Amino acid sequence: MTESAIRHMYAPDLKSGWGIHLVQEVKLLAKKADRESLDSAIDELVNLGMRRETAGESIYKERCIAVDNGPSWARYMSISGSPEDEYDIITLQYTEEGLLTVDENREGHAAAFGDDIAIGCLATEFKREIFVVRRIMWFFFSLVNLLFCKWS
Numbered sequence: 001m002t003e004s005a006i007r008h009m010y011a012p013d014l015k016s017g018w019g020i021h022l023v024q025e026v027k028l029l030a031k032k033a034d035r036e037s038l039d040s041a042i043d044e045l046v047n048l049g050m051r052r053e054t055a056g057e058s059i060y061k062e063r064c065i066a067v068d069n070g071p072s073w074a075r076y077m078s079i080s081g082s083p084e085d086e087y088d089i090i091t092l093q094y095t096e097e098g099l100l101t102v103d104e105n106r107e108g109h110a111a112a113f114g115d116d117i118a119i120g121c122l123a124t125e126f127k128r129e130i131f132v133v134r135r136i137m138w139f140f141f142s143l144v145n146l147l148f149c150k151w152s
Helices: 001-009 033-049 053-065 068-077 116-125 137-151
Strands: 023-030 087-095 096-103
Touching: 023 033, 023 053, 023 068, 023 096, 033 053, 033 087, 033 096, 053 087, 053 116, 053 137
Parallel strands: none
Antiparallel strands: 023 087, 087 096
């Protein structure tokens, strides 16, 4: 059930119902160390005539980690937008017509803030009391690790 909830929030099935949502987001994790090779692969496709957004979507989906399970979600939630993060968040935004935009997060400032609702839902599912403290990231990361250790 948890894996399904994570998958629906961060890697939704774009072929099935959209409900009230006009835009759906797919979250991916790109290793900062791989940025140069990702950019090179995207540039190669652009040089062959592909639109940059389409090339980015293709390469990121192929080479990045989809946020679609517990371990990838824990990595995602640990991202604070600082240079010390191991990963950058890549966001693919879609409308019913197809790809809308690719947020490549070039500066590496995107953080997983705002996902306290997801944590709350997961905590409710597993009958756990949690409190999200946004200003203390090490506490937050420890909390995510603690939750996943107890679920295992």
